[in-house]
Amino acid sequence: MAEPTSNKAFPVSWDQFHRDARALAWRLADKGPFEAMVCITRGGLVPAAIICRELGLRLIDTVCVASYHDYKNQSELKVLKDVAPNIKAIGDGKGKGVLVVDDLTDTGKTARVVREMLPNAHFATVYAKPAGVPTVDTFVTEVSQDTWIYFPWDMALTYVEPIAKGHKG
Numbered sequence: 001m002a003e004p005t006s007n008k009a010f011p012v013s014w015d016q017f018h019r020d021a022r023a024l025a026w027r028l029a030d031k032g033p034f035e036a037m038v039c040i041t042r043g044g045l046v047p048a049a050i051i052c053r054e055l056g057l058r059l060i061d062t063v064c065v066a067s068y069h070d071y072k073n074q075s076e077l078k079v080l081k082d083v084a085p086n087i088k089a090i091g092d093g094k095g096k097g098v099l100v101v102d103d104l105t106d107t108g109k110t111a112r113v114v115r116e117m118l119p120n121a122h123f124a125t126v127y128a129k130p131a132g133v134p135t136v137d138t139f140v141t142e143v144s145q146d147t148w149i150y151f152p153w154d155m156a157l158t159y160v161e162p163i164a165k166g167h168k169g
């Protein structure tokens with residue numbers, strides 16, 4: 001993740017992320033049945049752990065994707081690891097019965113690349129920006145395209161300027 005230049009900040013605490021990921025699990029509970037989960041690394045690892053616990057899923061795979069991001073730019077996206085053959089073979093062989101999880105969809109590029117691998121899978125993210133909304137089936141919270149979401153694993157407790165002195169919070 002590159003240093004963001006978005007206008008607005010949406011900081012998320014561990015507590016809030018846990019609540020939002022659990023809310024996503026509630027929304028997914030009647031969208032299955034799911035035989036397996038595929039999580040898009042690395043950001044998808046965190047909601048995946050929470051959601052597979054809530055939904056009782058134990059067959060978990062990863063798609064490993066590397067890309068460079070900032071608010072306006074995303075370089076080429078590299079797939080470092082594809083879906084395992086036994087996961088691809090589930091259901092209709094095109095993802096039916098597979099739940100794909102990521103932390104967010106922004107431009108939608110990551111979700112589109114993974115959807116090419118599993119076109120009939122159910123795609124779920126905790127957060128979504130408008131350009132990414134059409135690429136996912138279920139999400140919890142939408143933020144505007146010019147908002148940068150700060151995840152708890154990318155942050156540390158630190159001093160912030162008062163709002164009157166220009167804090168964007």
Ligand SMILES: O=P(O)(O)OC[C@H]1O[C@H](OP(=O)(O)OP(=O)(O)O)[C@H](O)[C@@H]1O
Nearest residue numbers: 041042043067104105106107108109110
């Ligand atoms: O919809 P998009 O514009 O593709 O953006 C969404 C993706 O960007 C972030 O991952 P990133 O590539 O930064 O890597 P990471 O998960 O390893 O942090 C996020 O975790 C999503 O996977």
Ligand code: HPA
Nearest residue numbers: 001069106147148149150
């Ligand atoms: O808003 C975001 N926050 C964190 N990582 C991201 N990767 C793409 N968009 C974002």
Ligand SMILES: [Mg+2]
Nearest residue numbers: 041042043044
């Ligand atoms: Mg990611």
